[in-house]
Amino acid sequence: MWFMNEERELMRNIAREFVEKEVLPVAQELDMNEEYPRHLFRRAGELGLIGVVYPKEYGGLDGDWVTKMLITEELCKGSPTLNVVIGAHSSLAGGVLNLLGTHEQKAKYLTPAVKGEQILALASTESAGCFNMEEFQTRAYQDGDEWVINGTKIFITNIMVADTYIVTARTAEHYDPVTRKGFSMFIVEKDTPGLEFGKIENKLGWHGSNTGPVYFKNVRVPKENILGPLHESVGAFALSACDEYMSCGAAGLGIAEACYEKALAYAKSRMQKGKSLYDNYQVIRHKFARMATEIEALRALTFGTAMIRDTGVYPLALARMCKTKGYETAMLCANEAVQIFGGLGVVRETGVERFFRDARLFGIAGGAIEPLFDQINMFKDHNMEFIVRQAPQS
Ligand SMILES: Cc1cc2nc3c(=O)[nH]c(=O)nc-3n(C[C@H](O)[C@H](O)[C@H](O)COP(=O)(O)OP(=O)(O)OC[C@H]3O[C@@H](n4cnc5c(N)ncnc54)[C@H](O)[C@@H]3O)c2cc1C
Incomplete structure (x- = not known):
């Protein structure tokens, strides 16, 4: 193939072998039991398959997107569910952390995520619809040294298994759809009081990807848990x-x-x-x-x-x-x-x-x-x- 080179072939082969030897033998059973593929997730992290595009400083491989696509292709040949739980974790939540996080935030949250030791979730969608942010109800306000978050997110992947949730919340009175200012993103750790979950959805596909609602009831996080500049995370x-x-x-x-x-x-x-x-x-x-x-x-x-x-x-x-x-x-x-x-x-x-x-x-x-x-x-x-x-x- 015109886009292959030695390094990409090496990573593609690691992914292919992992899928053939470890994913395919259990994929059907995991699907039938709607079981979260925790052990496969961890193993993918050990093999360097999760954080290939992230900096070496945070446990990644400083690899390229072509390699990431090769790995994604192989994972999906075995288990689209495994690929999706990794995608929500690494591309969505991990991507935001990598773009907006301070060095301290990345060292604390991105590094274990890249290695597959911790799981991330990205909680944005609300009942108003995924793209209809004007009507989102989740709000965050500052109270002394803390941010207080209230609202409900739906259809969030990796719930209950995630260690950390990256959350969108309105922080400005108005959301400007042109400049896209008005929302901020926050890091919420799993055991934070007020963070609650609804029932995991019984879905057509992606069985075992733990998708469901997340409730924020006066969830308080330290003020340093905001990601990026205030109102400008979207x-x-x-x-x-x-x-x-x-x-x-x-x-x-x-x-x-x-x-x-x-x-x-x-x-x-x-x-x-x-x-x-x-x-x-x-x-x-x-x-x-x-x-x-x-x-x-x-x-x-x-x-x-x-x-x-x-x-x-x-x-x-x-x-x-x-x-x-x-x-x-x-x-x-x-x-x-x-x-x-x-x-x-x-x-x-x-x-x-x-x-x-x-x-x-x-x-x-x-x-x-x-x-x-x-x-x-x-x-x-x-x-x-x-x-x-x-x-x-x-
Ligand atoms: C299994 C699963 C996992 C998910 N994981 C996450 C996650 O980890 N984090 C997260 O934040 N969200 C997640 N989501 C939410 C997901 O992104 C939304 O469900 C999706 O974007 C559709 O939004 P909606 O359900 O609000 O549908 P609606 O916005 O109500 O749309 C319903 C239908 O209306 C039509 N429609 C909507 N808008 C338009 C338009 N502009 N033009 C024409 N037609 C339109 C489309 O046919 C669409 O399918 C997940 C959803 C599912 C089902």
């Missing part, structure tokens, strides 16, 4: 979300490839009238050609975008295209795999329906496809497809 959050959107391209790629491989092996071994399904029917062979075409298109988009990201630029529109194309390609291939497996395709133990269910969530969670299409148009209309930003000094 910009950094948008950047970490951009990285997460790009990663969804690689996630979709992993799911699509896993489904393609499984379906191909089945189609070539399922015999009818003395011939395999694959040899018998042109209509089946065409499915594979179409899947392969979409997979290669997604690969080119995802790794091309990662190369641009590696120059220090945030590709705002391309990253969203990675997410939308990643979702569509994963859905196409998972759907065809279920179809090609016939009756066995809907049987849980066969393993393809898990990818079908997991692929579906990428169309909603972390930002639904429709608003992302709107944003792609907006960035293009305003010539804002790419931005460069240095981490602000707090």
Whole structure:
């Protein structure tokens, strides 16, 4: 592949071996039991798979985004749930910490997170909708040496298992959607009084990712737990979300490839009238050609975008295209795999329906496809497809 080099191949192989030897043997069972993949998470941290793009100073590898995409692709071939709990932790919450955190905050929270020793969650979405921040109700005010946070977040991944929650809260009277000023972000440790959780949602897919509501009832944190400059955190959050959107391209790629491989092996071994399904029917062979075409298109988009990201630029529109194309390609291939497996395709133990269910969530969670299409148009209309930003000094 045009984007490979020796270092990337090494990390890709570590991820691939981890998935084949440690993830795949338990992925189906974890899904059925809706069990959080804690031991796999820790192991991924030990192997350097979680914090590859983070600075060595904080336990990372100072690696590039192409490598991160390769790792994401491999993880998703085994367990999209594992990839999602790592994504919410490292790209979303870890990304904000890395962009906005002081040295002390990074040393305390980012370093153990990068090593997989501690888990982070990013709590932003409210019942008003993920992007509709004007109507968010969570507020924080300063009281002496502390910040006091009140509000409710919903659909938060990694609840109850996370050690630290990175939380958005309105700190200014008004939110300005143009300058995006008005919100701040806070670090809340798991045992803080007033931090409570609702029931973990029983979901279609991503079983075991511990998604549910988080309540902040007069939660008090020390004043140094604010992340970045007062009222100005949303910009950094948008950047970490951009990285997460790009990663969804690689996630979709992993799911699509896993489904393609499984379906191909089945189609070539399922015999009818003395011939395999694959040899018998042109209509089946065409499915594979179409899947392969979409997979290669997604690969080119995802790794091309990662190369641009590696120059220090945030590709705002391309990253969203990675997410939308990643979702569509994963859905196409998972759907065809279920179809090609016939009756066995809907049987849980066969393993393809898990990818079908997991692929579906990428169309909603972390930002639904429709608003992302709107944003792609907006960035293009305003010539804002790419931005460069240095981490602000707090
Ligand atoms: C499994 C899971 C895990 C999640 N993890 C996290 C997390 O860790 N942290 C966190 O903060 N949030 C998280 N979320 C929240 C997630 O980002 C939101 O659920 C998602 O963005 C959709 O928002 P919503 O549910 O409010 O849907 P709504 O905003 O109510 O949207 C419903 C539908 O309306 C349509 N729609 C909405 N806006 C537009 C628009 N502008 N243009 C056209 N159509 C539109 C879309 O079809 C959309 O699917 C998670 C969600 C899920 C399901």
